Amino acid sequence: MTKTKREVARRPASAAIPSGWEYAPAPESRDIVRVNESYGLYIGGGFVEPLSNERYTTIDPAREEPLSEIAQAGKADVDRAVKSAREAYAERWSNLRPSERAKYLFRIARLLQERSREFAVLESLNGGKPIRESRDVDLPLAAAHFFYYAGWADKLEYAFPNRTPRPIGVAGQIIPWNFPLLMLAWKIAPALAAGNTVVLKPAETTPLSALLFCDVVRQAELPPGVVNIVTGDGRTGAELVSHPDVDKIAFTGSTEVGKAIARTLAGTGKRLTLELGGKAANIIFDDAALDQAVEGIVNGIYFNQGHVCCAGSRLFVQESIYETVMAKLKRRMRTLRVGDPLDKNTDVGAINSKQQLDKIGALVQSGIDEGAEIYQPPCKLPERGYWFVPTVFTNVAQSYRIAQEEIFGPVLSVLTFRTPDEAIEKANNTPYGLSAGVWTEKGSRILAMAQGLRAGVVWANTYNRFDPASPFGGYKESGFGREGGRHGLEPYVQLDGE
Ligand code: NAI
Numbered sequence: 001m002t003k004t005k006r007e008v009a010r011r012p013a014s015a016a017i018p019s020g021w022e023y024a025p026a027p028e029s030r031d032i033v034r035v036n037e038s039y040g041l042y043i044g045g046g047f048v049e050p051l052s053n054e055r056y057t058t059i060d061p062a063r064e065e066p067l068s069e070i071a072q073a074g075k076a077d078v079d080r081a082v083k084s085a086r087e088a089y090a091e092r093w094s095n096l097r098p099s100e101r102a103k104y105l106f107r108i109a110r111l112l113q114e115r116s117r118e119f120a121v122l123e124s125l126n127g128g129k130p131i132r133e134s135r136d137v138d139l140p141l142a143a144a145h146f147f148y149y150a151g152w153a154d155k156l157e158y159a160f161p162n163r164t165p166r167p168i169g170v171a172g173q174i175i176p177w178n179f180p181l182l183m184l185a186w187k188i189a190p191a192l193a194a195g196n197t198v199v200l201k202p203a204e205t206t207p208l209s210a211l212l213f214c215d216v217v218r219q220a221e222l223p224p225g226v227v228n229i230v231t232g233d234g235r236t237g238a239e240l241v242s243h244p245d246v247d248k249i250a251f252t253g254s255t256e257v258g259k260a261i262a263r264t265l266a267g268t269g270k271r272l273t274l275e276l277g278g279k280a281a282n283i284i285f286d287d288a289a290l291d292q293a294v295e296g297i298v299n300g301i302y303f304n305q306g307h308v309c310c311a312g313s314r315l316f317v318q319e320s321i322y323e324t325v326m327a328k329l330k331r332r333m334r335t336l337r338v339g340d341p342l343d344k345n346t347d348v349g350a351i352n353s354k355q356q357l358d359k360i361g362a363l364v365q366s367g368i369d370e371g372a373e374i375y376q377p378p379c380k381l382p383e384r385g386y387w388f389v390p391t392v393f394t395n396v397a398q399s400y401r402i403a404q405e406e407i408f409g410p411v412l413s414v415l416t417f418r419t420p421d422e423a424i425e426k427a428n429n430t431p432y433g434l435s436a437g438v439w440t441e442k443g444s445r446i447l448a449m450a451q452g453l454r455a456g457v458v459w460a461n462t463y464n465r466f467d468p469a470s471p472f473g474g475y476k477e478s479g480f481g482r483e484g485g486r487h488g489l490e491p492y493v494q495l496d497g498e
Pocket residue numbers: 174175176177178201202203204232233234235236237238239241252253254255257258260261275276277278308309356359406407408
């Protein structure tokens with residue numbers, strides 16, 4: 001039987017919900033955060049009305065309900081923001097004593113910690129991710145990034161010994177919707193620590209945490225114009241990229257847009273870093289601790305609904321343990337709780353947008369059409385909102401679209417291998433090169449695999465682990481440049497001899 005797209009995307013509740021105790025609802029209260037009816041653009045230390053006079057509605061993807069009216073910044077708005085950043089750069093920030101810059105960053109970090117519950121609820125409300133993740137991952141990591149780079153602000157000459165690091169100017173930063181506040185932190189913290197000022201554009205579907213961040217900037221008494229936030233869709237992003245007075249662009253998002261940005265900037269002398277898509281291999285050897293590995297598989301692909309650039313979306317299982325791993329994985333998938341992002345027991349939340357849901361549905365349909373075998377656990381989905389049941393495909397050929405293209409949803413493709421060399425060859429058979437996972441008891445094998453895998457990050461016996469001190473970034477079509485760690489300062493400094 002061929003399933004229609006709709007049947008796959010919204011499988012009706014089945015009678016076969018696992019037996020046992022049901023969880024009672026445990027919703028986090030959304031009262032802790034106040035969402036304004038509408039927002040302007042944050043330019044020069046305050047909110048201003050958009051000169052474009054255009055707005056759009058941002059929604060809660062779990063309920064398909066409007067949350068707020070957001071400004072769609074036009075060319076003149078972007079220009080205003082860049083001017084404000086330029087003035088702040090020249091007059092208030094680049095020449096400030098580095099230890100003073102550090103103080104502001106420490107303040108921001110502490111404020112994020114103090115207001116973390118508020119931010120976590122807002123992140124889940126606007127983006128659809130489970131509160132458990134925004135509370136335990138996004139917020140602590142965002143604060144940690146500011147703490148980390150605050151520490152570097154007055155130690156830059158130790159990061160680049162004998163190279164006299166200087167700031168580069170105004171940075172234009174464009175971020176995606178999967179980790180809105182965390183990506184903001186990855187971008188803003190190193191830029192400011194190195195003495196630059198920024199104009200940041202959040203993704204159109206998830207602007208709210210960046211707009212709440214403006215209030216943190218206010219509380220921290222950051223000098224006006226050091227951080228400017230312009231909202232809007234890709235058109236606003238394109239205006240920022242092509243603005244002549246921006247010195248550096250940092251982009252995280254799709255490979256398609258990354259390529260377009262690279263074309264626009266070619267020959268301009270502007271600096272560019274790109275953090276793009278991925279199709280990571282998560283490789284399980286027969287000597288791995290299998291229950292732990294199964295947790296790693298689940299965390300690798302179902303974390304944040306699979307809206308993760310480094311998601312372990314291709315699972316490579318050594319042939320001898322294939323049946324065992326699949327049985328354990330399917331059993332584990334049946335316990336995943338899909339639903340209200342604000343419920344503290346939810347494992348998998350809402351898909352971020354209708355557009356993304358359609359993309360996932362189309363790719364899953366292609367998997368079925370090409371001949372892969374689909375498994376989805378019984379699962380009761382809410383009536384409204386954008387949802388996708390955690391999905392695993394077996395009988396996948398390497399040429400299938402589901403094994404080649406980034407799905408960016410809770411969809412796993414399983415392949416097998418016999419030898420380490422075969423695993424490396426298959427894992428590297430992708431235009432991407434962002435991350436990989438290796439599960440084995442053998443230390444020497446971990447090192448050999450890490451050598452052979454063309455991926456910016458290789459996790460061993462864990463997955464999706466982040467630390468501000470550790471650089472992150474890709475090879476090939478996953479982009480270039482590193483964020484995090486000392487490496488993450490490099491794109492934001494000019495060095496003697498450059
Ligand atoms: P996108 O690349 O269009 O959006 C990312 C950011 O770029 C947003 O802020 C957007 O407004 C901005 N943007 C869009 N067009 C632009 C342009 N021409 N110039 C400058 N900025 C522009 O990604 P989209 O359309 O939301 O998602 C499509 C696919 O991209 C996803 O299904 C996923 O596969 C991939 N993606 C990967 C991400 C990653 O973290 N690597 C993040 C988001 C999406």
